[in-house]
Amino acid sequence: MTxxxxxxxxxxxxxxxxxxxxxxxxxxDDPGSLVGVYRAxxxxxxxxxxxxxxxxxxxxxxLHAELIAPVGGVRLVLDAGGGQACVVDVxxxxxxxxxxxxxxxxxxxxxxxxxxxxVAALLDGVSPPGLTVTRDGDPxxxxxxxxxxxxxxxxxxxxxxxxxxxxxxxxxxTGRPPEGVAVRPLAELDVAPDEE
Numbered sequence: 001m002t003x004x005x006x007x008x009x010x011x012x013x014x015x016x017x018x019x020x021x022x023x024x025x026x027x028x029d030d031p032g033s034l035v036g037v038y039r040a041x042x043x044x045x046x047x048x049x050x051x052x053x054x055x056x057x058x059x060x061x062x063l064h065a066e067l068i069a070p071v072g073g074v075r076l077v078l079d080a081g082g083g084q085a086c087v088v089d090v091x092x093x094x095x096x097x098x099x100x101x102x103x104x105x106x107x108x109x110x111x112x113x114x115x116x117x118x119v120a121a122l123l124d125g126v127s128p129p130g131l132t133v134t135r136d137g138d139p140x141x142x143x144x145x146x147x148x149x150x151x152x153x154x155x156x157x158x159x160x161x162x163x164x165x166x167x168x169x170x171x172x173x174t175g176r177p178p179e180g181v182a183v184r185p186l187a188e189l190d191v192a193p194d195e196e
Contacts, residue, residue, distance in 0.1 A: 015182035033059045035120040035165050036142040038157040053157065055142060056125055056165065061100055062173025080104060080115040084175025087189055095177030098186025122146065 002160035040051045061093040062081035069075045077088040078177040087096045098104060100115035113121075117128035122143060125135035131150050137143035137159075165172075177183050 032056075033165055034142060035123075035163045037160045037163065040160075041156045041161055043152075043154045052160070055122065055157075056172050057119045057142065058173055059119060059123060059140075061119055063115050063119050063122075064172040080175045081173035082175055085115055086175050086177045087186065088178065088181060094182045094184060096184050096186045096189040097175070097177055100175060104186060121148065126186075129148065139158060152194075 034056070036055045038053045038055060040053050042049045051070070054066040054068060056064040058081075061083070063078065064080075066074045067076040074090050076116035077090060077156045079086050079088070083100055085098060085100040086191045087104070088094070089096070090153070102114050104115055105113050105118060113128040113131065117126075119131045121128060121131075121135070123141065124139050125133050125143075125146075127133040131148050134147045134149075135143045136145040142162065143157070143159065145156065145158045147154060149155075170178075
């Protein structure tokens with residue numbers, strides 16, 4: 001997958017724990033109860049790609065994001081919180097774990113931004129160092145739309161819907177790997193380019 005498309009998984013935000021239900025959305029007064037499903041457009045300056053991303057975020061640094069492939073379901077899951085991050089390659093059944101600083105998102109996003117920076121961008125439109133953020137939506141809740149740009153490159157998320165998160169589901173934003181997968185250091189994560 002391209003670094004730009006994978007960036008959406010990072011930012012942006014669960015094959016393992018975050019499958020949205022189809023009940024009516026709850027009030028945005030409780031952002032932790034909502035999962036946003038977004039249509040993503042990634043322009044790397046040479047090519048434009050599209051994907052779907054499911055996101056859940058909570059201040060200050062809890063984030064769960066899933067990159068949903070056009071065919072075949074969830075490809076990549078990022079779960080972070082409490083200073084820890086875990087990126088799960090679903091097809092490879094491997095979790096890459098480490099600190100939630102810039103090193104957690106850089107291999108995915110292609111820019112240095114911490115998980116806390118990503119959450120601040122999503123929920124409040126705060127621009128991480130070196131990026132420009134344009135955000136539509138109420139502060140403190142998942143955005144209706146958000147655009148992040150870094151020179152000629154840009155990522156835009158447009159919300160398709162908000163779903164209520166199943167309160168009986170697994171905890172989100174823990175940074176812990178799911179059971180039954182191989183665990184490797186986050187430094188070994190290598191996001192391969194998409195074949196389109």
